[in-house]
Amino acid sequence: xxxxxxxxxxxxxxxxxxxxxxxxxxxxxxxxxxxxxxxxxxxxxxxxxxxxxxxxxxxxxxxxxxxxxxxxxxxxxxxxxxxxxxxxxxxxxxxxxxxxxxxxxxxxxxxxxxxxxxxxxxxxxxxxxxxxxxxxxxxxxxxxxxxxxxxxxxxxxxxxxxxxxxxxxxxxxxxxxxxxxxxxxxxxxxxxxxxxxxxxxxxxxxxxxxxxxxxxxxxxxxxxxxxxxxxxxxxxxxxxxxxxxxxxxxxxxxxxxxxxxxxxxxxxxxxxxxxxxxxxxxxxxxxxxxxxxxxxxxxxxxxxxxxxxxxxxxxxxxxxxxxxxxxxxxxxxxxxxxxxxxxxxxxxxxxxxxxxxxxxxxxxxxxxxxxxxxxxxxxxxxxxxxxxxxxxxxxxxxxxxxxxxxxxxxxxxxxxxxxxxxxxxxxxxxxxxxxxxxxxxxxxxxxxxxxxxxxxxxxxxxxxxxxxxxxxxxxxxxx
Numbered sequence: 385x386x387x388x389x390x391x392x393x394x395x396x397x398x399x400x401x402x403x404x405x406x407x408x409x410x411x412x413x414x415x416x417x418x419x420x421x422x423x424x425x426x427x428x429x430x431x432x433x434x435x436x437x438x439x440x441x442x443x444x445x446x447x448x449x450x451x452x453x454x455x456x457x458x459x460x461x462x463x464x465x466x467x468x469x470x471x472x473x474x475x476x477x478x479x480x481x482x483x484x485x486x487x488x489x490x491x492x493x494x495x496x497x498x499x500x501x502x503x504x505x506x507x508x509x510x511x512x513x514x515x516x517x518x519x520x521x522x523x524x525x526x527x528x529x530x531x532x533x534x535x536x537x538x539x540x541x542x543x544x545x546x547x548x549x550x551x552x553x554x555x556x557x558x559x560x561x562x563x564x565x566x567x568x569x570x571x572x573x574x575x576x577x578x579x580x581x582x583x584x585x586x587x588x589x590x591x592x593x594x595x596x597x598x599x600x601x602x603x604x605x606x607x608x609x610x611x612x613x614x615x616x617x618x619x620x621x622x623x624x625x626x627x628x629x630x631x632x633x634x635x636x637x638x639x640x641x642x643x644x645x646x647x648x649x650x651x652x653x654x655x656x657x658x659x660x661x662x663x664x665x666x667x668x669x670x671x672x673x674x675x676x677x678x679x680x681x682x683x684x685x686x687x688x689x690x691x692x693x694x695x696x697x698x699x700x701x702x703x704x705x706x707x708x709x710x711x712x713x714x715x716x717x718x719x720x721x722x723x724x725x726x727x728x729x730x731x732x733x734x735x736x737x738x739x740x741x742x743x744x745x746x747x748x749x750x751x752x753x754x755x756x757x758x759x760x761x762x763x764x765x766x767x768x769x770x771x772x773x774x775x776x777x778x779x780x781x782x783x784x785x786x787x788x789x790x791x792x793x794x795x796x797x798x799x800x801x802x803x804x805x806x807x808x809x810x811x812x813x814x815x816x817x818x819x820x821x822x823x824x825x826x827x828x829x830x831x832x833x834x835x836x837x838x839x840x841x842x843x844x845x846x847x848x849x850x851x852x853x854x855x856x857x858x859x860x861x862x863x
Contacts, residue, residue: 395766397818398792399701400439403431403449404845407463407532410453415827415839417460418810420802423857424530425453425812425825427795428518429850430506431466433700436480442487442635443697447472448506450518450533451847453812453825455858460841467518467526468535471502486521487635487698496523497548499572499628507553508852512564513585515539519553521604522568544589550579553852554605559744563590565608567615569601571624576600580613580651595651595659600624602638607675607684608747613651614684616669617661619644620692640692642666648684648715648724662724664715668692673712673739676749680720685777687739687755688713688729696735702766707735709761712753712775732773732781735761738796738852742809752776754797754811754830759786768792768849772813774833785833792816794849799830803859807831815840816849823847 430446433439440446448467453460466472471483483502484493496502503520509528510517516530517539524547527536538547545551550568557564564583569576580593600622607614619641627637645666651659670693673685689710696704711733716726736757741750757771770792775781787793794814802808809830815837816823823846827839 395701410460425855426509427850427853428509431848445485465533467505489633542588607672609677614675615649617647618668682717684715704767796853798853798855
């Protein structure tokens with residue numbers, strides 16, 4: 385380490401502590417909370433990495449923990465609870481880890497039905513009608529009480545799905561018709577198959593399409609437009625035989641093959657229309673930002689990294705040691721000619737992730753987005769997310785907030801819009817202060833994040849850095 389390089393931050397206190405389940409009214413609020421902020425914010429992520437003398441290896445392995453902020457006329461109420469999955473209850477009773485995880489395998493570990501991971505349900509949370517669903521990877525979601533976060537049961541959409549149905553963590557609500565869209569990849573067959581689901585609020589499963597894939601892509605996310613579901617298939621592939629027969633973790637069964645190139649898969653939402661693919665460079669995409677159609681063009685916006693980021697989620701707690709750089713990229717497709725018309729990157733060179741937009745604009749034309757990044761991308765040693773960046777496809781990514789030294793940020797930036805003024809909004813993220821052992825939620829002016837938080841909601845305890853988040857306004861809890 386040269387004298388100019390800052391020491392790598394110790395992340396033990398950020399990640400290796402016992403999560404606190406609690407519910408209380410937040411006091412000591414700093415700043416003025418606007419009257420129009422009325423609704424519920426949810427964020428979920430992994431929050432237990434040690435049990436019975438054994439430590440999990442990967443950030444994706446921890447038991448799911450969900451937090452809520454309920455904004456009411458009487459103030460702001462916090463709740464935080466573990467998602468009480470089958471995995472958690474069995475391991476709690478045994479006093480040690482029993483199940484294979486995304487990045488951790490051990491002799492005698494268990495799988496669900498001996499074919500898939502018993503999900504910790506730690507990735508995403510969304511509304512489906514009046515229900516609040518917590519989601520993990522390739523697993524049935526779990527229904528939670530939207531007020532207390534108490535775990536109810538696995539949710540199978542009226543027996544439309546079963547406990548081994550592949551169902552990803554990135555279910556999305558289409559604001560145009562309130563349908564819930566999601567996908568899942570079946571790896572067990574001789575040829576992998578992508579499944580697309582569309583659920584109505586009352587009628588359940590409306591459509592399930594199946595598309596054979598040429599490779600067993602380890603795909604995590606998708607986007608949608610009015611007429612298409614859009615997948616960016618990076619050549620990160622899963623050797624299912626190594627996972628199933630050799631007992632490897634999913635992480636150890638993955639292979640990055642950039643020479644195969646990335647592809648965009650466009651899957652029509654209407655019955656009878658055929659999907660098509662386009663070559664799309666060699667970059668890696670974990671999360672998409674949004675997609676929409678205008679005339680004969682389809683626009684798909686992604687966070688594109690130079691390599692997969694999963695390897696930087698381990699070993700706990702030394703994360704992001706070789707964090708790959710990247711940034712937002714816009715792809716434009718000519719739907720009539722079925723060709724890639726343009727690729728337009730924005731100049732934000734950072735290891736960045738957890739992109740978000742105004743949920744009312746999913747699948748529609750939009751301008752603004754938000755994401756988290758690592759300011760010290762390219763430096764050696766462990767590091768963590770400390771940038772909140774606001775980007776615009778018109779003005780680039782120049783509106784950036786950097787957390788004070790020794791503190792970090794967590795949770796997908798959740799947009800909170802003023803229902804009476806589309807030009808006014810806030811974004812919510814976590815503030816993580818491992819040295820102080822306390823956390824907070826920060827609210828920023830969505831269109832001027834560089835000025836710093838305008839409201840701070842201090843907690844009484846520390847919360848782990850979490851993953852995906854959502855805000856549902858009180859006047860429309862079905863958004």
